[in-house]
Amino acid sequence: MEPDFLSKTTHEQQEYLLSNVKDWSILNGLAVRPPAYLFPAGTDLSGALATTAPVTLCPSLFPRACFDEARAIQKAYNELYAAIARDREWLKHIVERLIEVDDFIANLWSVHLEVEKEGYAQNLTLGIFRSDYMIHTDSASPDEKPTIKQVEFNTIASSFGGLSTKVSQLHSYLNSIAAYPLTSPHVVTPTSFPANPCIDSLSLGFSTAHCAYGPSKSSPPLPLCILFIVTVPESNIFDQLALSTPLQTTYGIPTFRLDFRFILDHTSVSADKKRVLIYSPPHSPDSSYEVSLIYFRAGYSPSHYPTQASWDARLQLERSAAIKCPSILTHLAGSKKIQQVLATPNSPHLSNFLSRTSSSDMIERIRNTFTAIYPLDDTPEGQYAVRLATNPKDSGGYVLKPQREGGGNNIYGAKIPEFLRGLGDDQQKWRSYILMELIKPPALRNSIFRNGEVQSGEVIGELGVYGVCLWRNGNDETGGKKGGEGKDGKVVENWEAGFLLRTKGSSSEEGGVAAGFGAVDSPCLIEV
Numbered sequence: 001m002e003p004d005f006l007s008k009t010t011h012e013q014q015e016y017l018l019s020n021v022k023d024w025s026i027l028n029g030l031a032v033r034p035p036a037y038l039f040p041a042g043t044d045l046s047g048a049l050a051t052t053a054p055v056t057l058c059p060s061l062f063p064r065a066c067f068d069e070a071r072a073i074q075k076a077y078n079e080l081y082a083a084i085a086r087d088r089e090w091l092k093h094i095v096e097r098l099i100e101v102d103d104f105i106a107n108l109w110s111v112h113l114e115v116e117k118e119g120y121a122q123n124l125t126l127g128i129f130r131s132d133y134m135i136h137t138d139s140a141s142p143d144e145k146p147t148i149k150q151v152e153f154n155t156i157a158s159s160f161g162g163l164s165t166k167v168s169q170l171h172s173y174l175n176s177i178a179a180y181p182l183t184s185p186h187v188v189t190p191t192s193f194p195a196n197p198c199i200d201s202l203s204l205g206f207s208t209a210h211c212a213y214g215p216s217k218s219s220p221p222l223p224l225c226i227l228f229i230v231t232v233p234e235s236n237i238f239d240q241l242a243l244s245t246p247l248q249t250t251y252g253i254p255t256f257r258l259d260f261r262f263i264l265d266h267t268s269v270s271a272d273k274k275r276v277l278i279y280s281p282p283h284s285p286d287s288s289y290e291v292s293l294i295y296f297r298a299g300y301s302p303s304h305y306p307t308q309a310s311w312d313a314r315l316q317l318e319r320s321a322a323i324k325c326p327s328i329l330t331h332l333a334g335s336k337k338i339q340q341v342l343a344t345p346n347s348p349h350l351s352n353f354l355s356r357t358s359s360s361d362m363i364e365r366i367r368n369t370f371t372a373i374y375p376l377d378d379t380p381e382g383q384y385a386v387r388l389a390t391n392p393k394d395s396g397g398y399v400l401k402p403q404r405e406g407g408g409n410n411i412y413g414a415k416i417p418e419f420l421r422g423l424g425d426d427q428q429k430w431r432s433y434i435l436m437e438l439i440k441p442p443a444l445r446n447s448i449f450r451n452g453e454v455q456s457g458e459v460i461g462e463l464g465v466y467g468v469c470l471w472r473n474g475n476d477e478t479g480g481k482k483g484g485e486g487k488d489g490k491v492v493e494n495w496e497a498g499f500l501l502r503t504k505g506s507s508s509e510e511g512g513v514a515a516g517f518g519a520v521d522s523p524c525l526i527e528v
């Protein structure tokens with residue numbers, strides 16, 4: 001049943017395929033900055049070179065029904081997390097369990113509290129979300145159809161939307177030039193390579209939020225702009241440029257990149273009640289722009305906040321009138337603890353958030369994507385999880401996750417008991433982690449091209465589905481309830497925005513491409 005793209009290729013066919021991958025990628029921006037260790041000693045070529053992004057040489061098989069279901073429920077997931085971000089009191093109840101044991105979460109919450117005292121100046125929030133899944137097959141019931149199980153839900157810096165469109169285009173191009181000597185052509189149809197609208201859909205989301213901001217609030221009026229908050233240097237810059245460039249060329253919106261470290265140097269907030277965010281580009285310090293939208297591609301990791309000034313910078317952005325993507329509360333809504341609370345068996349929270357929305361008919365379909373996730377606390381579920389996590393025989397089927405984004409943070413299987421012992425005797429520290437049952441997708445064969453080398457073997461994939469959601473946080477100009485993030489509110493725009501397939505070696509525990517673990521891929525849809 002499985003098509004085999006590469007197993008019987010000749011040397012000449014392999015060379016033809018690889019040369020086209022290299023050339024097409026650089027021509028079309030499917031690229032990253034190469035790591036410094038590839039440079040000759042004593043040279044500084046940072047910012048001068050590009051290399052093909054880590055990619056699979058061919059698309060990976062993916063069940064069509066699972067792919068369609070993941071995309072079909074994304075709007076409901078968008079609505080769910082918009083509702084969570086609006087419910088300040090519910091979030092407070094969850095976050096307060098973490099702030100005593102997790103300094104990063106505590107600092108994010110402190111930013112919210114500071115802005116809440118003053119009152120939020122912006123009633124709109126933009127979410128660029130990504131819900132990640134793996135295929136699940138029940139080994140005890142081999143005749144059952146495969147299903148999707150959620151790995152995590154991302155609310156900040158949901159990357160690779162740009163490169164995901166390009167790798168789908170690459171694989172379609174390679175197929176069109178007969179670079180794949182397919183041995184089972186009857187399985188692959190013209191619809192096996194789905195078009196990926198990520199770049200168009202996500203850039204439309206930014207433009208929509210920019211327009212929703214309205215005219216300049218400054219006196220005299222200033223030109224409006226969108227600000228991408230980034231890290232410098234950034235190896236994944238071409239993924240970001242794939243989203244920012246259409247804002248300039250298609251929508252005519254000035255769009256700038258600002259290093260997180262220099263926010264306080266180049267931005268200011270007006271002293272009046274409007275709290276307009278003003279940006280003065282360092283290359284043109286006499287120019288001033290009013291920021292309509294802030295898009296965070298940095299700020300998700302504790303390493304981005306080395307000093308108090310870093311937190312002051314995040315506070316300055318949050319208290320301003322610019323629309324945030326995400327707001328601080330939306331950032332917090334993406335923590336692993338929220339995912340665990342939603343997935344707890346018999347939990348009422350999912351229904352409470354969606355029962356009176358347009359997505360009420362999706363509640364059970366969302367619930368079906370949950371896998372077993374446990375807290376590590378004093379509850380009966382938490383004590384059960386502690387017994388699992390501290391027993392090397394039982395922990396093998398689980399992953400321990402902190403409240404972090406960015407890849408490389410998780411602890412797997414037999415390593416969990418030793419890691420927990422390393423935290424010391426105070427089990428209160430364990431509360432900042434969740435224990436999640438490992439999803440074990442079926443392995444496939446593919447080849448990954450990374451840093452000039454091809455590695456072939458068994459791989460597993462993780463499908464991410466993007467969503468765009470713009471919502472109002474309350475009933476009036478300042479957000480209804482004090483702080484601007486009350487339960488009352490309204491989703492203004494909501495759509496599914498494309499997909500990302502990331503693939504890694506089947507023995508690899510992590511899957512982050514930017515973190516050095518995986519590769520961008522595209523699905524070849526098949527009937528199962």
